Amino acid sequence: MTVVLLAAAGWWLWARPAPSADGVVEVSVSACGRGWAGPQAGRQTLRLRNTGPVTAGAEVVDPATGAVFGEIEGLGAGATRALDITLGAGDYALRCLPDDADAVTGPVVHVTGGAPRPAPAIVPVTYADLLGPAKSYHAVIAAGLDSLAAQTDALAAAVRSGDRAAARAAWLTAHLTYERLGAAYGAFGDADAAINGTADGLPDGTADPGFTGFHRLESGLWRDEATSALAAVAQQLTDAVHRLGESFPDRQIDQLDLGVRAHEIMENALQSELTGHTDYGSGTGLATTLANLDGTVAVLDVLRPLLAGRLPALSQVDAQIGRARTAVASGQRADGSWVPVAQLPTALRERINGTVAELTEELAPIAAITAPRRSS
Template identity: 30%
Template sequence: MPPRRLPALAALLALPGGALAEAPPPVAVTVTDKGCEPASLTVPAGKSVFRIRNQSRRVLEWEILQGTMIVEERENIVPGFVQTLSATLQPGSYQMTCGLLSNPKGTLTVLAAAETAPGGPPDPLALVGPLAAYKHYVSTQVDTFVARTRAFAEAVKAGRLAEAKALYAAARQPYERIEPVASLFNDLDKSMDVRADDFEHKEADPGFIGFHRIEKGLWADNSTEGLGPHADKLLADAEELQRRVRDLTIPPAKMVGGAAGLIEEVAATKISGEEDRYSRTDLSDFHANVEGSRKIYDLLRPLVEKRDPDLVARTDKNFARVDALLLKYRSEDGSFAPYDKLSERDRQALKAPITVLAEDLSTLRGKLGLD
């Protein structure tokens, strides 16, 4: 089924003015190993703050979905911890992800309100240029992603094991650069980039497909046997992403928030080496995430500098520090050292500046009036 079209840019940016409404009380949600408690929520239209407690045994992300589209999400909620998510929602029916992909989704009903919470960026039209430039960047990266995925899939299907291994990291890079947009499509993101940990039965679960299922076959099993259908599905999903992006209007908050989201994911979970656990090509993913974040930041930099030049100066230095650290592990041919060759000290040396960079980038939405 085709994804729900996002509203036009004018509708996304045109928000009513006026005095700020009183903040609503937080809506509590607990995620266990079996699902969400409560499994059904009702909130009024406008801004809601969700307080998500992770009572499961794994790091999770909590998402609000409408059809196949992710409306809002909070990633990397550690077991035993609570995080909050602010979301401005229109009336309608939504779903909530509840831990494992095999768990049932929760339901979220948003009722029409007599008054909607006003607010918004002081200069809506200022984001039109950066959004258009980012849409072009995303489109070109998707085209590259499809071309590289096609070559990767052909090598897998032909049984060319060494070639498939060599093409794996390069195929993933464009996807990792545009993950804030690619992950908007919940069905495709879960199909292409799902990990074994997202299922109760791990690698044995039939829902474990996509890049990491093929990665497991190539490296852990050292074989292409049985991977042909997975390669076909991966390429079909990549081509579907290309079709959807062509008609997509990128939400401003997703673009701006994506600069921090890409770096936060590296600092919170990817630094442990869980992403590419079979191939150990994690540093290639890290570098692509940083490149994608930097692209968003560069497009927004003139707007942010007008509001907070000190933040821009700090962020420029933080990006330079992260780039220099990653460069230490990069070969002349552009490839990166296997992640298992890094010591724990090396990993912590990476984590510190990445965490600082993520913290500063997380303020961009507020600086541009998009919280």
């Protein structure tokens, strides 16, 4: 993996050692960077060998700023691994990060000629940097769960009334609210399966007693199962939502999840909603995809202060979100209903899939940029 980050790490200017006999560069506390001599500009492969006693990581950095241009992780003692990297004109050093020991930065090597550095330096993210976004996102999810509880109560009441049309409308409202909470599912634990699980892997499929929540209710409402029989399913759903809402204040959202989910929410939409895999009769996969877009924006909004100086393509991501939203929304009929994914004209389906897939690619770097990095 090649990344560009800025780290506030100390460094020492050592005398340049002679190249190692077999052309490898050493990764260790006592000889970090030994063997890296005469570096050339352009694309190349460094052979890094861990000559220390413990597993270590290694990074090619700008010794003046700590900017990282390439890295490997989990290099076992005695192991050698290739690092493909492109170097422009400038100074570089190897930073060695042994497990359970302080980082060590090796001697400076100087590259002349060639193209400018391949990318600008990016300030690394620390766990402290993520505290504010995680707290803000926790508040977003707590508010969403409050709304969801009221909506599932209304859904249960509509099912009990026997008004199938009202129940279907209430189901969609509540389900889309849940689908907007995409980066918090890891904090929901078993509640996610109870609330929004599918029949995948269940012995009896949709008839299995373990099939509960939104999709179980969807299956019954759109396949004309008696509403009297579905009342217990709806009540079970709203009870699960209320329990989650009550316990959520004590739950922690993993700081690492924020950056990862920014990419995964739309990746899951592409694999599940836009294939029809999670459609149990409502045909609302496109509406769910729009809700997932909303969920992605919610994550980006709390991360935006961190991304603004680290992701030059942030405006491009925002523009692609707009294009994806326009494409997906074109599957809504004039009466407000949705065309099921399987019934979309081929050209429109390809356009929707293409724009969402491109957005997924645009979002992918956010996980690496917002991953807390060790610099000492």
